[in-house]
Amino acid sequence: MSAAAFQPPPRRRLAPKLDLAVEDQLRYLCKGAVQVERLDELRKKLERSTATGLALRVKVGFDPSAPDIHLGHTVLMRKMKHFQDLGHEVVFLIGDFTGLIGDPTGKKATRPVLTRAEIEANAETYKQQAFKILDPEGTVVDFNSRWLAALGAEGFIRLASRYTVARMLERDDFHKRFRSGQPIAVHEFLYPLAQAYDSVALQADVELGGTDQTFNLLVGREIMARYDLEPQVILTTALLEGTDGVEKMSKSMGNYIGVSESPGQIFGKVMGISDELMWRYYLLLTDETEDRILEWRAGCASGARHPRDLKLELARRVVADFHGAPAARQAVEEFDRVFRLKQAPESAPGRAQSGATKLLDLMIEQRLAESKSEARRLIKDGAVSVNGAKTTDPQLVLEAPGEYHLRVGKHRFLKLMLRAE
């Protein structure tokens, strides 16, 4: 069978937004990449693209289910953007064909059969989220059922004839399951082939994916060669660590930052990561070059720069990506305000005592107010905060043991250590 049944659209004109020499293009594209197979082929494709003025076709597959994406997913999208920056065409390919089949074994609840309407709706959500990073003009959203359904049973058998069982079992998870006697259903061998056929149908120049996709992307290279096509270059992006800096970011681990979270939530979560993780996020979540990031890092090490400033900038950028620049500026101001409010000066007087105390009494004792009536008025006016939270209750009693940060007006502070009686 030839790939002639489906005719891919012609290559677009190359329309770069960044004007870089080929070696700089390579550096830009390989930033944060885990594997490029092969770099020399990518160089050749970029050179040819420059020479012919025709854009490369960069294919990236997405699961049509559950499009609630977090920052981990945006690593890949940003890499797609980098190709767009250099003027290439990005195919945002929704794997609706396999989505319509679902998990035929019925074992994975995470892979339900989706209706056509659900897939369309998910695609819309995907697009809304992806187009925060991607340029809609340079993006083709496509669905692989267009060519896979047309393949038919015969076409699928012919496709399956182009790959061996032994090669398939080299895939890490297949290998492990096979060795340990865990069942692998025969159709699981067909999904990588279907994905590979997507590259044949689209005549992809490049396919991007996470490192968990490495095997499937490589199958694409082999299958393309079997269909007498120039093999795609594959480029895998790193899996982003979650806010804990240890585990891969995932919803189930609770260490994720969702792109639909509020500006304040995103900002706060980014500010909460470690300095070490910050460099990683700069690498994977922004367009900054590696050189620049290394320069900043050196600046922090020498004391010329403060990590907190860079983290504020990172947080601002991430919020700007998903909520726009004004929301990001507002998030910075809000964070700043809350942060300063919470933060008592190092010089604030401290006091320790046992047992509960009325806030009103404490204010008199510690000369934070001249009189009970002044103290009451200050509280009612909202000029008094406990641990950064305003209180307007003049009857408030502090009774739980622990540290309390009191602030009265702009300049009067008290740290109270309350011990159990």
Add this chain to the structure above:
Amino acid sequence: MSAAAFQPPPRRRLAPKLDLAVEDQLRYLCKGAVQVERLDELRKKLERSTATGLALRVKVGFDPSAPDIHLGHTVLMRKMKHFQDLGHEVVFLIGDFTGLIGDPTGKKATRPVLTRAEIEANAETYKQQAFKILDPEGTVVDFNSRWLAALGAEGFIRLASRYTVARMLERDDFHKRFRSGQPIAVHEFLYPLAQAYDSVALQADVELGGTDQTFNLLVGREIMARYDLEPQVILTTALLEGTDGVEKMSKSMGNYIGVSESPGQIFGKVMGISDELMWRYYLLLTDETEDRILEWRAGCASGARHPRDLKLELARRVVADFHGAPAARQAVEEFDRVFRLKQAPESAPGRAQSGATKLLDLMIEQRLAESKSEARRLIKDGAVSVNGAKTTDPQLVLEAPGEYHLRVGKHRFLKLMLRAE
């Protein structure tokens, strides 16, 4: 996916030609079988069939290519006939779906892609040959593309989800190839599943095949269960030994008897087999019961019967199967005639000598003729044969060392042993 996409025809009425008790039915059906999986299920199906008056559906798959069949293929057809004798429906299933695909690896020249017209023509030839043994009334000729093409790529993936890679690799030839590093293409896993799906589509009660089909037939049982159908009983027939009595009968081995050969050729080839092989041919190529065959065998052992008579009868039957009873009778007569002509009486005089001799001189010396002129006349009249072949050359010289059987007229014989000088 349900099997509902294709609706099999309703069961036929049971129409037995032989009226046997269920246990005798079992014995008849299992004659010459290598494996029945499972016998208790077959008994149950036969009992139910008797009770409901509905025929069992017996499925047998045939490759749509090269329908030039030999006696080896008829073993299976005869087993189909046995089910027909008991009133059941036989589906002569032509695997046109896989035939239309051919061997996608392009490695086996024996599996070319066939056109629809070629498949139809082959099916006609098949039918002509098969209906020498099968009752056309009780036979449904069907084509599996009817349901397999309709499955589509999705249906095929769902089908493939119902079987594991590990189970597939248990198949003997897959196992060996896998262990020895010989490639197995992924689509080779799909063919047994396609064959299994045929049983789902037809809701087969029984599937017959050669022992080389055992694995595929068993997959059918498992897949049917996965589609909530009662599993088919499988019955495998032995592979027939060729005329050499050692190798499996096959065209390439040159030890075959083609059903399209002339009556004389078939008759002669059957007469040429060993006595031992004769019993095997009786078992696998006739409807005789095992009991009867054992009885004959005992008769031969005791001297009460002569194996040659039974071999003549076997040869007559085999010719009758494919050329009809009159042609078979004629073949017996012809064989008998040639045989007697060739056979010198035990009492024929013998002579040994060294060096070449002229036939004419020998006849005078041995008094097979009164004079040279008589000898010359006898030769010219065709009354002289050497080793069963008439000779009309008065100048014939016997010079190759060996045994010569001379016959002159009806009653004069000579055995000559010619030694090298």
